[in-house]
Amino acid sequence: MPIEVEGKTIETDEEGYLANLNDWxxxxxxxxxxxxxxxxxxxxxEVINFLREYYDxxxxxxxxxxxxxxxxxxxGKEKGNSKYLYELFPYGPGKQACKYAGLPKPTGCV
Amino acid sequence: xxxxKKFMYINRKAPYGTIYAWEALEVVLIGAAFEQDVSLAFMxxxxxxxxxGQDTTELGIKNxxxxxxxxxxxxVNKIYVEKESLEARGLTLDDLMPxxxxxxxxxxxxxxxxxxxxxxxxxxILEQQDVVLSF
Numbered sequence: 001m002p003i004e005v006e007g008k009t010i011e012t013d014e015e016g017y018l019a020n021l022n023d024w025x026x027x028x029x030x031x032x033x034x035x036x037x038x039x040x041x042x043x044x045x046e047v048i049n050f051l052r053e054y055y056d057x058x059x060x061x062x063x064x065x066x067x068x069x070x071x072x073x074x075x076g077k078e079k080g081n082s083k084y085l086y087e088l089f090p091y092g093p094g095k096q097a098c099k100y101a102g103l104p105k106p107t108g109c110v
Numbered sequence: 111x112x113x114x115k116k117f118m119y120i121n122r123k124a125p126y127g128t129i130y131a132w133e134a135l136e137v138v139l140i141g142a143a144f145e146q147d148v149s150l151a152f153m154x155x156x157x158x159x160x161x162x163g164q165d166t167t168e169l170g171i172k173n174x175x176x177x178x179x180x181x182x183x184x185x186v187n188k189i190y191v192e193k194e195s196l197e198a199r200g201l202t203l204d205d206l207m208p209x210x211x212x213x214x215x216x217x218x219x220x221x222x223x224x225x226x227x228x229x230x231x232x233x234x235i236l237e238q239q240d241v242v243l244s245f
Contacts, residue, residue: 058179060139
């Protein structure tokens with residue numbers, strides 16, 4: 001289902017992930033979040049930016065277990081746990097945050 | 111975890127040209143979620159999968175070699191490379207990506223994941239596995 005962002009039509013797959021990863025801009029993340037009824041805060045952006053850096057380095061979206069551990073290491077223990085991440089991304093930190101970050105659905109995401 | 115099995119994924123093919131290398135890597139990453147005892151073996155042309163400085167621009171295929179460096183994050187840190195296969199292709203350990211992991215039981219010290227082993231040692235390692243999957 002395509003989404004409209006700043007006057008441009010952007011293709012997504014049937015689950016709402018970007019069809020073309022290069023189409024991503026911060027405005028795309030905002031638009032996707034709005035559709036889900038979520039307002040993106042700095043705390044959301046920390047995770048989204050982390051995922052984009054991870055993808056840039058390793059060419060994969062990390063599994064949620066890996067994401068949780070890595071967030072804890074990078075952003076502090078109080079953030080490296082499922083409770084914190086699920087509060088930010090109630091549809092699942094892997095699925096929802098990766099979608100906003102313009103990444104494919106995480107490998108091994110169930 | 112009561113039923114941890116030893117899983118070995120054998121990689122024998124060059125990284126591009128067939129889908130085997132990428133498929134194997136995806137299966138390993140997916141399988142890692144199940145917290146089994148996972149090892150990887152690279153032999154024959156499979157050793158080319160770990161060569162550093164891969165560039166697939168001319169092939170028009172995604173260069174997935176950076177993903178091997180994520181294996182440590184997935185607690186996959188036993189990566190055996192067959193010595194004879196490296197030598198037959200004029201390669202040494204220095205030609206391979208320096209794959210690392212952080213040892214949780216040793217104050218997160220960074221350690222090398224790759225171990226170069228002889229064909230005879232590889233046979234022994236394979237002997238110890240519960241499940242062997244060949245790609």
